[in-house]
Amino acid sequence: MDHDFISKKELLELTGISYGQLYRWKRKSLIPEDWFIRRATFTGQETFFPKEQILARIDKIIHMKDDLSLDELADMFSPNLAGSMIKLEDLTKQNIVSKSALDLFVQHFGTAEAYPFQHILYAYMVERLLVTGEMSLDEGKGLMQVLESHYPHFQGKPCELIFVRKMGISAFALASSASELYFDHSVKVVSRLSVASCLEELKAKLT
Amino acid sequence: MMNQDNRPDLVIHGSVHASGGVYREVNVQGFGKIKGDVECLDLHCAGHVSIDGDVQATRVKVEGNATVRGAMKVETMEVYGQIDVNGDVDFTELRVDGSAKVHGNISGEEIQLRGFLKSTGDCEAEVFKAKGAFTIGGLLNAGRVEIDLHGGCEAREIGGEHIEVRKAGNSTLNKLIKHIFNNTLSVGTVEGDEIYLEYTRAKVVRGNNIEIGPGCEIDLVEYTGEFRKDNSSQIKEHRMQ
Numbered sequence: 001m002d003h004d005f006i007s008k009k010e011l012l013e014l015t016g017i018s019y020g021q022l023y024r025w026k027r028k029s030l031i032p033e034d035w036f037i038r039r040a041t042f043t044g045q046e047t048f049f050p051k052e053q054i055l056a057r058i059d060k061i062i063h064m065k066d067d068l069s070l071d072e073l074a075d076m077f078s079p080n081l082a083g084s085m086i087k088l089e090d091l092t093k094q095n096i097v098s099k100s101a102l103d104l105f106v107q108h109f110g111t112a113e114a115y116p117f118q119h120i121l122y123a124y125m126v127e128r129l130l131v132t133g134e135m136s137l138d139e140g141k142g143l144m145q146v147l148e149s150h151y152p153h154f155q156g157k158p159c160e161l162i163f164v165r166k167m168g169i170s171a172f173a174l175a176s177s178a179s180e181l182y183f184d185h186s187v188k189v190v191s192r193l194s195v196a197s198c199l200e201e202l203k204a205k206l207t
Numbered sequence: 208m209m210n211q212d213n214r215p216d217l218v219i220h221g222s223v224h225a226s227g228g229v230y231r232e233v234n235v236q237g238f239g240k241i242k243g244d245v246e247c248l249d250l251h252c253a254g255h256v257s258i259d260g261d262v263q264a265t266r267v268k269v270e271g272n273a274t275v276r277g278a279m280k281v282e283t284m285e286v287y288g289q290i291d292v293n294g295d296v297d298f299t300e301l302r303v304d305g306s307a308k309v310h311g312n313i314s315g316e317e318i319q320l321r322g323f324l325k326s327t328g329d330c331e332a333e334v335f336k337a338k339g340a341f342t343i344g345g346l347l348n349a350g351r352v353e354i355d356l357h358g359g360c361e362a363r364e365i366g367g368e369h370i371e372v373r374k375a376g377n378s379t380l381n382k383l384i385k386h387i388f389n390n391t392l393s394v395g396t397v398e399g400d401e402i403y404l405e406y407t408r409a410k411v412v413r414g415n416n417i418e419i420g421p422g423c424e425i426d427l428v429e430y431t432g433e434f435r436k437d438n439s440s441q442i443k444e445h446r447m448q
Binding site: 008009013018019020021022023024026027045 | 331333348349350366367368369395396398399400401413414415448
């Protein structure tokens, strides 16, 4: 059991963060309460953490805290939506995704009672581009595919969706945030969408 | 939120049993029993009120005596009298000049304590300033912890960025009551980036820069940066990491 857990002291040594940071992140709910496990040791009570989970989380916080505020991070990690399943009827009822985007979505993912939050995010992004009239329904299919096969690689790190068109042919790209991209002059950048802000918008709409 | 203009007021003068609900202002001057959850802008109690449910309010001022069966969610709360809450308390600003007892967790932005505060659970805030006495059953976690010891203070654990514990000034009154009250802080573990302690009894103190002032009894000090200690303090063991 012991190698699945890491003591607070070891954790700080390994990650190089300070007590103050750890406590601040706990206060901001970036680290869930139930990961702090108190156990008796020969020196008295010590706090332990589930090793893999806490190391992954701290890595994420360190890499993302420059781009997002602590509160935004807390929101992202908040388990109430990100891990949850969302029913289709909730999406239509609250007018989050239009009928045409929804049809596309169902075509792609098949019919189910409820969908994981991440898939709903894809549908929402498709909807965003459809609504502005920048993207056709057919192109939406492509976008759905791009998101499904490539967005998971970012593992929650902030990224941007870039939609370009050259001589009527459209293409999608996902790039990590703040990267500079240059195209030849016959390429028209139709739209750039920050996934993180879409995520936030969607969360705000769902709650 | 309901339209705020047509919320009714609940005014209690004398002895009244009322039901919970959505109010603009709840004002208790006499003796009130409220059954059910209360949602209001202002809750003012100068008498005695017991609320059998949760409280959600923008401002709460307790000058008398209040008992809340459920949890509380408020923006600002001022306690000059006494409040007893059975659930968690969430707030932005909390000021306790009287006595506040919470049988759960306390969390918010800023706590100003001049009276007595007790929580059975954790206490979390960005700023925790105490010039009174407190008993915290769990972890006191704040960005900035400033404690002026005016009475017996206790916590299971204190963690934060900046932690400062000082003995209150040497006024005559303080010297007189010193013998009656035991003005020390007892705590299991203190962990933070910058720590200054006086008159503290602790098992373990860990941090970057640690200064131990007078009157402390500490079993173990672990530090990564600087360490200084006053000669009148007893430290069984200290080591750099």
